[in-house]
Amino acid sequence: MSKITGFMTFAREAPGERPIDERVRDWQPLHLHLPDERLQTQAARCMDCGIPFCHKGQILNGMTSGCPINNLIPEWNDLIYHGLWRQAYDRLRKTNNFPEFTGQVCPAPCEAACTLGISDPPVTIKSIEFAIVERAYAEGWVEPLIPARRTGQRVAVIGSGPAGLACAEQLNTVGHEVTVYERADRIGGLLMYGIPNMKLDKGLVQRRVDVMAAGGIRFVTGVEVGRDLSIDQLNRDYDAIVLCTGATRPRDLAAPGRALGGIHFAMEFLHANTRSLLDSGHADGHYLSAAGKDVIVIGGGDTGTDCVATALRHGCRSLVQFEILEQPPLERQPNNPWPQWARVLRTDYGQAEAAAVFGGDPRAFAIQTVELLGDENGCLRGLRTVDVAWRPNGDGRPSPQPMPGTEREWPAQLVILALGFLGPEGGLPEQLGVALDGRSNVAASYGRFQTNAPHVFAAGDARRGQSLVVWAIHEGRAAAREVDRWLMGETNLP
Template identity: 60%
Template sequence: MGKPTGFMEHGRETSPERDPKERIHDWKDYTLPLAEEKLKEQGARCMDCGIPTCHTGSIINGMTSGCPVYHLIPEWNDLVYQDQWKEALQRELKMNNFPEFTGYACPAPCEGACVLGINEPPVAIRTIERSIIEKGFEEGWVLPKPPKVRTGKSVAVVGSGPAGLACADQLNKVGHKVTVFERHDRIGGLLTYGIPEMKLPYEIVKRRVDVLEKEGISFVTNTEIGRDYPFKKLQEEFDAVVLCGGAAKPREMPIEGRELKGIHFAMEFLHANTKSLLDSNLEDGNYISAEGKDVIVIGGGDTGTDCVATSVRHGCKSLVQFDIYEKKSETREEDNPWPQWPVVYRLEYGHKEAKAVFGEDPRAFAVMTTKFVGDENGHVKEVHTIDVELIVDEDGKRFRREIPGTEKVWPVQLVLIAIGFVGPEQRLIEEGSIETDGRSNVKAAYNNFQTNIEGVFAAGDMRRGQSLIVWAINEGRGAARECDRYLMGETSLP
């Protein structure tokens, strides 16, 4: 810690955002770089807290607290303050293979656990993290480093999301020949097709993939294991297999009218939009357009917010996002103490954009959808809802009770369902006779990652269920370590 009084002298500043009214007309990054002098000040805010909890990732009350990849946050904060950027990059890359992915798209549970955050705005950790890696690329410090010696062992990694890429990177570093299989036409998994361009530009993903390719990793696209490429053949051709296929099976809404046209899962909407955008700048028309439509997004999480931001850019007529939860307070409640993730009211980037266009926060809180109604052509025209309240009974059981008299009918021509995922798709799992747990995820113990099949490992959302990018990187690294141990009898990987 270079400046003991830094947190008293400087307020929190994060990457500035472009004007919402301006940025909704393009698909560019909605943020701007923070000036280097300001970044040094933010690094100075990192206090000598004795026992830093920002980098000790854990689950508290069902939510992530701190950084699951155990980022050396106080160290690189201080190095930025000291203007030692190259050294800061070295410390950043020691624990996180892809700080640019987390720097752009992680919700930053590290900041929720920042000790300064007990009674002051926390250190702007994510802004500093992203700035370090961006400076690293700008200065030419991020260079391909192929392994000097190859082991003669080969590993197939199924899935090219953050877990698959982290696993491949680690295994390649120790000399194994790694091939990554991706069913889509571009590498990146949900980094590419699940997060919109204005939040995580594809050029950021492609830039890193190019480095990995130059380091010796092979990438095979448009190839789905279990359909285009038999799983058994994969086992025969490689010494080990790591499954990192994600949890792409969306949660369904089994209510009246679900079969109507105009009702889509969020990922169907987001994937098609990004693909068309990257293929043709949306000129091919191969996407689900919200232009001129009354849009309702069901689900209050990050994916729902991405649907809001995308719909606004299409030029929707109106927009509402249903959130089953009640509106949060501006500050932590008593049952949400530090270092838990602060469950507070926030206007995320998409909400700010919708507010700029329509004049208010697009969310309707504590609302439950009861049915969809269609027109004579079988296309959705109405969403029926009722308000709900959270009740805790004498046994501590929590449930939502409908409030009579709060029924409402909403006009709509496009409904986007963003209520989460229920697990991985099962084709590959069934073909490989791979055991699953009670939630349909691949069964493999954390920190071991070995499935019931010899030489087959699993990591990321495919193993743990829907989670954060940073947990996927954690698991990809862990699975690589155990795969290396399996292949070599010992491992030097962390």
């Protein structure tokens, strides 16, 4: 593929990011992009590896390896190397509805599985993917997918995150009349309000939604199904229903003082911030400001990082991010071989920004909050922690054990809980008569995506639990195929 010895000739060159001292003062995208000729050089690094592990998504040792939507990565790398951008976009669109989203926010498990990565830095797959779709928009190749005929079948998709949007687009292409319901005031779900603007420009989201609307998909905002629209009406109006509501029920912190003022869930913090930014550039004040406060983010995942970066841009006084797990090793360990996702210490954009602003990595590892401390007015003033050691418990699995003598107090007027999610919020599945599984997700087997109510399907985080955007797109596409099969008796959807 590409240049036969390209991987030996050219070094990896990532696009980079805007300077930290500049970007922490605004909400503009932080990513930079390479010019076309340098991207072609990067595409030349794609090897003739025989078995392209990059485009086969699978779970290895509990982690994603390779691309869950099976992007034809070696093919479009070869096309880019030869300057065939339109053909590269055609290949990319065969598997990915939204390359502009995955090209920005996906952690790139494809790169982790790149064969070149065994001994050298892998191919810059993610940046090439984003460049392809941006070129497609610029050249006018991204057009509404208008079906040649309509089937007369009506489908309601509940939730407009990546799973819901992918499902809706696929069903629309084969002629079904699709309506997407979103309880927020804007379409996009996680893409719109769960990820800050500097990480994913909301103009990219709205641009894609406009293309889909032009293709005939109907979008309804500000409607919570089961409250604003009755289940009886939903069942009367639609032949099939797809639950793509996400896993939005947050995990809480069970510690004394939880009821104090100043403690908020991460999505409450992020959603309000982005909505106020889009509505008024923060002029309306309808958001939880971290300005001038000592801020502690509890949780070490992507959402926690987004909260760190958001609090920095508000102008917080100090910032710490707690992680109950131990600090990962600096290098891949023998029990974590390629092509598994490497469990190593990574510094994401938010931590890099905090280190530059405050002079050190904001993360504190292997630490547990034991009490939230308040003042005489019932407002948060700080919290108390203890260091933990991970040791085997009674069933042989490691658990955090408090270490005597390590208690500390930390000042805080704002605590943000980014502890993950526990499945979809209650109410709607129960109203539809849909069963839940043992993890409180909607019970719908992989491969069929059909619930115990035959006309109700589920996809994305609502079915599989909290996961990656790329898995949500995969599930939305797969669920659409099964809905089409159920409605029509057969399907041509990929």
